[in-house]
Amino acid sequence: MTQKELQLLALKIREGVLKSTHAAKSGHPGGSLSAADYFAYLYGEEIHVDPKNPKWEDRDRFVLSKGHCAPGLYATLANVGFFPVEDLLTLRKIGSYLQGHPNMNLTPGVDMSTGSLGQGISTACGMAKGAKYLGKPISVYTLLGDGELAEGQVWEATMFAAHYKLDNLCIAVDINGLQIDGATKDVMNTAPVDKKFEAFGCAVIEVDGHNFDEIAKGFKFFHDNKGKGKPTVILLKTTKGKGVSFMENQAGWHGKAPNDEQLAQGLAELAAARKIVEEA
C-alpha cells in the first residue's frame, strides 16, 4: 500500500472504532485508536493472510493480546475484506459475531480468543513454536498494551520465546502510557520496557507508532532478525485516543463509548483529516 492508502485505511479503522463503540454504547476506543496505525500497517502491508480464506493453513497469525481493543481489530478486518463494514455496528450486541473481546470461533480473521490480559502472548508463543516445529515459514504477530506488561505471565511467555529462540515471533507493545486507573507510571510502573525485554533476551526496537515509515522500520527489523534466534519486540510510542482530539491522552476514554454528540465531533475530525490526505 502507498502512504496515502495506509493513511486512509487508518482513518477508516478509527471511524469504525467510533461508530461501533457508539452503537454498542460500550467498548474500548482509547487503546483501539492508539493502535490504529499499527493495525493499518500490519493488515495493509505486512501480514500474509487471505480475507477470502481466513483459515488458510499457512497464513501468518495475529493474536490481539490486549483483547479489549477488539473494536480496532474488527474495524481493520472489516476494512481489508474479512467481513462487511456495516456489521461493525453489531458490536457487543446479542447474536453478533463481534463479541466484546475477540472470539476465534465466531469472527473471520481472528486467530485466537483473547481478553484476559497476559494470556494472548503465551498462545502466540505456542503458534510460533508450532510453526517452527512444523518447519513452516509462518510469522506470528502479537500486540500487547503497556499496562498489560504488569501481568507476570507476559514475562513467563517472553522467557519462553527467548529460550526457544522464536525469531518468527514479533511482539509489539502499544505504549500509550495510560491504563484504566490513570498513567501507567503511576498505577504500576512498567518502565524501562526496552531494558526489560532486552534483559529477557529479545531484540528490541522503539518506533513512533503513528508514523508508517517508522512502523515499517520496526517490521524490517523483525525480518532482518529472523534466523538470529531472538524474538523481536517493537515498542510503539503512541498516544491513547489518537486522532480524536477530545480522546487524546485521556485515561477516561479507555473503556467508554462516545455519545451522539461526541460521535459527530469525532467523525467530523476524521473526515477533515481524510480530506487533507485525499487532497495531498
Next chain:
Amino acid sequence: MEKIATRDSYGKALAELGKRAANVVVLDADLAGATKTGIFKKEFPDRFFDCGIQECNLIGVAAGLSTMGLVPFASTFAMFAAGRAFEQVRNTIGYPHLNVKICATHGGISVGEDGASHQCCEDFGLMRTIPGMTVLSPSDDVEARKMIAAAYEFVGPVYIRFGRAATPVYHDENFKFEIGKGELLRDGSDIAIIATGIMVPEALAAADALAEEKISARVINMATLKPIDEKIILDAAKDCKKIVTVEEHSIIGGLGEAVCAVLAENCPTPVKRIGVNDEFGHSGPAAALMKDFGLCSENIIAKVKEFLG
C-alpha cells in the same frame, strides 16, 4: 493384585501414542520425572517442550500449538494445572474449545508427604464448571492407558487426573474404555456404590466384605465425571434405592455433587457422599493418609452399614 500408579500408565501410554501419532506434542513444567512425561521426552525429544516452572504460560502455549494442528498433551501436578492455571484453562482452552489434553498427575490426598499445598482435592470441581470440558479419572493402569488413546481420538478439551501412588490393577487387557460411559462392575440391589479413580478398587473390596454380611452392593466405576452417565445413575437409583459416592476429592464439586444433581432433578434418592470433607489435607505416607481421611474400604463398609441402618 499387581499395583501400578496411573501416572506411570500415563507416561507409558503417551510414549506409545507418540509412535503412531506424529501430531502429538507434550509439554511439562519442570516435572517430567514425576508426571512421567519424561518417558515420551526420551523417545521424542523434538516433540517435548519443557516450559520450566510456568504453568500459566504452559497452558497458553498448548492452546497456541493446538491451533497449528498439533495435539498437545500438557502436564503438571493437578494443583497447578487445574488450580494455579484455572483461568488460563478456562479462557484459552475452554472458551475457544481447543483440542488440548490436560493430563494432571498427583491428584488428591494420596500425594502423601508433600502435604496440603500439593494435595489437590478441588480439580474435578474446577474443571467440571468449564463449559465443554470433558473430565476423566481412571481407576487403574489399564483404564488409564485406554483413556489416553480415547482422549487422543476425541476432538476437544479434556482434563484427566492421574494418581501418584501405586494402586491395584483390576481390569484385564480386554477392557474397552468409552468416554461418557459408566462401568457396572458388580451388580447389587441393596445399595449402589459409585466410585471414581483409585477409590474404585476400595469400593470393590467393600462390596466383597458387605456380601459376606448379606448386603448386596452394586459397584459402578464412574471414570467420566463430565459428561456424566445419567442412565447408569438412574438405573442404580431405581434398583437400589440408596446410593453412596466415593472419591478422592472434596465432597464439594466432585463426583458426589454430580451424582446428586442427576438424582435431584430426575429421581430423588438418598445419597451419602464419601470424600474429603471441607478441610485441607496434611503430610504423611499415602496409605496411612487415605485411611486417616476415610478413603478406604473399611470406611466405605462402615458408612454403608450406617446408611442402611
